[in-house]
Amino acid sequence: MRPPRLHGSGETVVLRGMTWSDPRGYDPVVAAGAAFAEANPGVTIQWDKRSLQGFESTPVGELAASYDLMVIDHPHTGICVAEGCLLPLDEWLPAEALQALANETVGKSFVSYAMRGHQWALPIDAATxxxxxxxxxxxxxxxxxxxxxxxxxxxxxxxxxxxxxxxxxxxxxxxxxxxxxxxxxxxxxxxxxxxxxxxxxxxxxxxxxxxxxxxxxxxxxxxxxxxxxxxxxxxxxxxxxxxxxxxxxxxxxxxxxxxxxxxxxxxxxLGGTGIAVSARSAHPALAAGFAGWLAGADCQRTIYAQSNGQPGNAVAWADPAVNAPVEGAYFATRQTHEAAWLRPRxxxxxxxxxxxxxxxxxxxxxxxxxxxxxxxxxxxxxxxxxxx
Missing domain, CATH: 3.40.190.10 (Periplasmic binding protein-like II)
Known part of the structure; x- marks a missing residue:
């Protein structure tokens, strides 16, 4: 499905994103970013990447000073909230869109990024x-x-x-x-x-x-x-x-x-990743809109899954076309994912x-x-x- 049109002013906007270096972490967000930019003339999303070890250990607060969009691990949520470095996405996205994502979560993926009454990231990759x-x-x-x-x-x-x-x-x-x-x-x-x-x-x-x-x-x-x-x-x-x-x-x-x-x-x-928006982003509405689309079923079961991505959305996990290239890996591990344990945050x-x-x-x-x-x-x- 075509990404939403959120930018029509003609102004040039560059959003910077940080993800992790495995093809599963990098390829799908680059592909989705390109599709989003095509639907929103004047917008460019540039992605940098870091190693798995860096992804697991680099403080998100450091990244938020330089990036609009960040792929994060949910155990970082607590320190991010304490430091105030992330945008509360529930204040920037429609309640209906967030409810849909909550309903379409794989296991505890959605709630793993919720804390103190706000949603700080959206699951884009489910793993345990x-x-x-x-x-x-x-x-x-x-x-x-x-x-x-x-x-x-x-x-x-x-x-x-x-x-x-x-x-x-x-x-x-x-x-x-x-x-x-x-x-x-x-x-x-x-x-x-x-x-x-x-x-x-x-x-x-x-x-x-x-x-x-x-x-x-x-x-x-x-x-x-x-x-x-x-x-x-x-x-x-x-x-x-x-x-x-x-x-x-x-x-x-x-x-x-x-x-x-x-x-x-x-x-x-539980593992997996979520997409977060820096509280210091100069374009919070645009960045949040991209994050909401990236985590949604339409993107996850098409461009995201087709571009080396491992979806975090249950609609994609239940799609036979998404399962076919991976010999039914999502079907075969669904029970474990649904019953996963949430780490401290x-x-x-x-x-x-x-x-x-x-x-x-x-x-x-x-x-x-x-x-x-x-x-x-x-x-x-x-x-x-x-x-x-």
Whole structure:
């Protein structure tokens, strides 16, 4: 569908946008920006990009000083609200448009950017930890016991570079019905923490130590290579490109997580991205209008999905034409996404996420006992609320 006509004055307007460097993060916003500019003469949207690691760690406040549009990760919401660096989109977009996006969200993607009565970003990309496997090398794992058996056979790769190791802890804890961060003074109950660390160690003890330096992209790249016995990445964020024929040497199949608990594929640590507008933008109405269109069903199931994008809109996720190129990856992981767990988003959270991932590395490398690791995680988590 043609983008909305929001600029007709003939004035030259340049909007600057920042996204992340993976084709999934860069290609669709560039394509959408070009289509929007064509429908709005005089408007240009210029996109810059940063690495995945930079995307996960760069303070949004720094970006808001230079960019009109920013693709952000929802755990940054709290610090953004505290610093006042983002535009409250509910004050710039029609209520009906926001209600439609709320109704069309995949899981908690829409509410992950809501805080203190305002909507600070709109979901454009939905992702959570799912399972990936090589169908040519065997089946998926049906439960965590199957994951452990595959790890013992040398068939598992697991991205454990911080913060992804912490995401694994989050996912397994929520999956057994003991979600993290339910109280300010501890990350998770001690018995649950020990059980989850035991389940993680039963896998991490048997994977290549290089996993501790791998993010999901590196792990999926390794899974797609010729040679070796790797069959399974039991917890990795959905990267739909790896299901595309020809994207790598071999395609992978994505599916719901293999549960540790008894309630099915629930509790996966939510990821994905949203589009936000800087509070310092000189063109807030135009930037907000673009953001609203970018997140909407018409854009998401057409130009966004067709340009390497991984949509965040449920209308696109349910579209057979969107699923066809990725071998039904959206259909096959929908339950996990709908039942995903929402990470903390308070102002001090990002500091804890960085520190917590490093602590967990020490525990999974057997340099720190599970009890000591949980003590340290609880203490750091409690301290992260000091600025709130």
């Amino acid at each position: 930890q799912v399972q990936a496997h090589r169908p040519d090398r065997g089946p998926r794992a049906e439960n965590w016991a199957g994951v452990i058996a595959a790890a013992q056979a040398g068939e598992v790769i697991l991205p454990l570079r911080p913060p992804h190791n912490l995401m694994c802890l989050y996912t397994l804890a929520a999956n057994i019905g003991q979600p993290c961060a339910s109280a300010r003074d501890r990350l998770l109950p001690r018995a649950a923490g020990l059980a989850v660390l035991e389940a993680l160690l039963a896998v991490s003890d048997h994977v290549d130590p290089a996993c501790h330096e791998m993010d999901p992209i590196a792990a999926l790249d390794a899974l797609c290579e010729d040679g070796g016995r790797l069959r399974l990445a039991p917890l990795t964020y959905l990267y739909k490109g790896y299901a595309n024929a020809g994207y790598r040497q071999h395609a992978v199949a994505f599916s719901d997580i293999a549960p540790l608990g008894q309630s099915g594929p629930l509790g996966s640590a 308070h102002a001090g959270y990002m500091g804890f996420q960085e520190e917590g991932g490093e602590l967990l590395t020490e525990a999974l490398r057997r340099r720190l006992s599970p009890e000591a690791a949980l003590d340290a995680l609880d203490a750091r988590f409690a301290a992260s609320f000091a600025t709130d």
